[in-house]
Amino acid sequence: MDVRRDFPVLDKEDLAYLDTAATSLTPRRVLHRMDEYYVNYSANVHRGVYRLSHEATRLYEDARRAVAGFVNADADEIVFTRGASSALNLVAKAYEPEIGPGDEILISELEHHSNLLPWQQLAKRTGATLTYIPLTEEGRITVQALKSVLTRQTKLVAITHVSNVMGYETPVRELSALAHEKGATVIVDAAQSAPHMPLDVRRIDCDFLAFSSHKMLGPTGVGALYGKRRHLERLEPVEYGGDMVEETGLHDATWQKPPLKFETGTPPIAEVIGFGEAVRYLEELGLEAVREHEKQLAEYTLSQLDAMEGITVYNPTTDSGIVTFNIDGVHPHDVVTVLDQEGVSLRAGHHCAQLVMAFLNQTATLRASFYVYNDHSDVDRLVRGLQKARDFFAGFEEGLR
């Protein structure tokens, strides 16, 4: 995959950027599309009848079709949000009137805080029970594990598709089928899967699916919520204001059809258009090829780390381009400072997943995550940096003897 030249940041900086799981770089094409909006047709959407506004609306809705097509949904099943977090919060809020004491919400310890706290708080507000799907020893969510906690009282099952720390892929299709047998609604956090593999919401058959533009070559500030049409039609909006209303009276109002019902206020128009361009770019690369490319880099990384002394890898069976590890006896913050000097950008910390850290019995880890613009030379650079960091800190140990 030879696309490095498409990314202006990599032109300016000699960098091994290995933190895509936090946010991805943006290709020129996407930036260009967003510029075009401000330069050529900077008007509001869904409002004006003049030419500029019409053009802005057309491009905005084109982007919705592109994003919908990307996950095999229909355009009216895609709600634009501020990102995966706000998409998941939207679902939790919208379900509040339908949840009460005695109901169960199932989540897992593998979740990012964004797919944990909305449900934790929903359970607190409604008196529902929050239950954790037990993880396997390796830290995976399995069909068997869901079976062990799923009951007739289970109303919602909210699970990550790919863990942002462990890189495991959850069998969401099988889990959805099982949850549906008991009448539960399934919400999938696809923030780490949508950018990296072919996705088909019809095949998964989940009820909702959330993802973020900025993790898939698009701009920050926008994301998408897929919802089955019948849910989006039934649920009440969670925010009220311009654009989402059909008819306003003195004491009540009626709503637009979905998805506009859930999109009040002026949206981030340029960003939505940029998001649309990002998914077109990814489709041109081919998501199967993207997945294969990242897997190869992860496998190469694992083999290199395996050959190094003094490294503990926490997810040697990762299914994605995410590798999580530590240098024994050296705090990950100290490691990333050395790596930064070597031009390697890596994440250190709890990765917004403190329950995963507790599962690993660590307070923080290093995480390398790969994407289309990475290649073997980035991994080599990472490994050289890690050797340097390990030797540098081991040097102090000598001094202390």
Next chain:
Amino acid sequence: MKMQNLYRQIIMEHYKRPRNKGLLEDDRYVTEHIRNPSCGDDVTIQTLLADGVVKDIRHEGSGCSICCSSASVLSEVLKDKPLESALEVSRQYKGMLTGEDFDADLLEDAIAYQGVQDFPARIKCASIAWQAFESTVKAGDDDE
């Protein structure tokens, strides 16, 4: 930027062999716990103040070498100082981290953290133990 300017031997020594580590069950100490949610550094400082003098400082926590060692260095540097002088050292230390003028003579071993100013991402790591210390003596004020 040289790594050796950030990671001085004395810093790593305090990291591996912290002084005054471990909290006490003693009501006379004022305790302050600070966590940096973005990175997980976690520090608790206990201060024993008597007759306007910092009689003792204890610390506990987990985090990177810069963060943990700074709690240990602080406990040594500030111990037995009159409160006013201790707070002055803390002010000078903060000035040093953020690249302002500071009085090097006052800082004693804490001068080892001068290199942090060239690593802006690590200023927070070097600050939170000192912040916690300041809170313990301010919290003490409130009690009186």
